[in-house]
Amino acid sequence: MVTAGAAQAAPTQPFLLLDAARMAAYKAAYKRGSAPEMEQVKAVLSQADKALQHDLYTVTSKTKLPPSGDKHDFMSQAPYFWPDPSKPDGKPYIQKDGLVNPEAKAMKDDAAVAGVCKDVKTLALAYYFSGDEKYATQAARQLRGFFLDPATRMNPNLNYGQGIPGTTEGRSYGIIQTRHLVEIPEALALMNGSKNVDEKLVTGLKTWFTQYTDWLTTSKLGVAEGNTKNNHGTFYDLQVVDFALFTGNKTLARTTLEKQTLPRVALQFAPDGAQPLELARTRPWNYTSMNLQGWVQLAVLARQAGVDLWQYRTADGRSLQKGVEWLQPYLMREKQMDRADVTPTSNTTALMLYQRAAQEYPSLNASQVLALYPDFKSAPWEI
Numbered sequence: 001m002v003t004a005g006a007a008q009a010a011p012t013q014p015f016l017l018l019d020a021a022r023m024a025a026y027k028a029a030y031k032r033g034s035a036p037e038m039e040q041v042k043a044v045l046s047q048a049d050k051a052l053q054h055d056l057y058t059v060t061s062k063t064k065l066p067p068s069g070d071k072h073d074f075m076s077q078a079p080y081f082w083p084d085p086s087k088p089d090g091k092p093y094i095q096k097d098g099l100v101n102p103e104a105k106a107m108k109d110d111a112a113v114a115g116v117c118k119d120v121k122t123l124a125l126a127y128y129f130s131g132d133e134k135y136a137t138q139a140a141r142q143l144r145g146f147f148l149d150p151a152t153r154m155n156p157n158l159n160y161g162q163g164i165p166g167t168t169e170g171r172s173y174g175i176i177q178t179r180h181l182v183e184i185p186e187a188l189a190l191m192n193g194s195k196n197v198d199e200k201l202v203t204g205l206k207t208w209f210t211q212y213t214d215w216l217t218t219s220k221l222g223v224a225e226g227n228t229k230n231n232h233g234t235f236y237d238l239q240v241v242d243f244a245l246f247t248g249n250k251t252l253a254r255t256t257l258e259k260q261t262l263p264r265v266a267l268q269f270a271p272d273g274a275q276p277l278e279l280a281r282t283r284p285w286n287y288t289s290m291n292l293q294g295w296v297q298l299a300v301l302a303r304q305a306g307v308d309l310w311q312y313r314t315a316d317g318r319s320l321q322k323g324v325e326w327l328q329p330y331l332m333r334e335k336q337m338d339r340a341d342v343t344p345t346s347n348t349t350a351l352m353l354y355q356r357a358a359q360e361y362p363s364l365n366a367s368q369v370l371a372l373y374p375d376f377k378s379a380p381w382e383i
Helices: 020-032 035-051 102-106 109-130 133-148 172-190 199-218 220-226 231-246 250-268 284-304 320-331 348-358 366-370
Strands: 075-077 160-163
Touching: 020 035, 020 109, 035 109, 075 102, 075 109, 109 133, 109 172, 133 172, 133 199, 160 172, 172 199, 172 220, 172 231, 199 220, 199 231, 220 231, 231 250, 231 284, 250 284, 284 320, 284 348, 320 348, 348 366
Parallel strands: 075 160
Antiparallel strands: none
């Protein structure tokens, strides 16, 4: 018998990006005391213990208000734009691709979105492996504070993302700053069974994500981002497809994949798998790796919407598989990029996506590649 006022348990949430079977097998190995799994879970628990102490992440603590005057509206500044030294007030700002203006970092809404997603996912993983409700308690607290509580919630729009002083209050390019939100459905799935994740919380989150998806697909900025050709278009599709699946709108997920994502293959990949739009940037390795990670995540989601992005080919042979294969000689240290990134680089993203794609493409030399990186440690919750 349920007592009056008792929280109603949330329905079981499915994984969207993570593989339930691989996660379960990893958990079983951890419970058996397998050393590699024990080491990585210990690291997760350590990170989660730090997350237990973190204050609420919010967009409402900023002192400078967005043009709407509403502190609940997300606001950020375009990171690669700097004051024009030839102008008395520096405006309009001018672009220095790949070089981040400290002014942009001083605006914290972007960091708040990334932070709440990272902490909630970490806390959810800690709950998944330990069963300790303290982790789910803090995750639910952060979720309610950021998305639901009237005093601190973020409004479901990005009207003022990546503004440029002297030019515009907000740009479509700011939408890439919410790409981390795809971690939230995974966190809920990891916390299935927790008494802290009740139906009210899950329903509230799905309402917020439905509203944000509506903004993404109908607003001027959202539509413009969907029409962007480079990595911004990739991560727009990723968000729309992920959020649509999370909120039960499989039709939107499939339509987006068929009408936008599949045609992007011809726009973004050369027949040999290179990504000309990303290679033209001042951080070519960073952007090719980052963009390809988005494609791998989209391929995982697409299967759930009945679309096979893994095996999709254009008439002239362009494909995701070719894109992943293009990485191989660079990861094998057989080739070097024609142009170095203007900031330090890492192979972590490329290795993660390469390893995940190898599950779909047996022709990839995953074991040979990974043998060159003994310090690289992957886990089934990373993709």
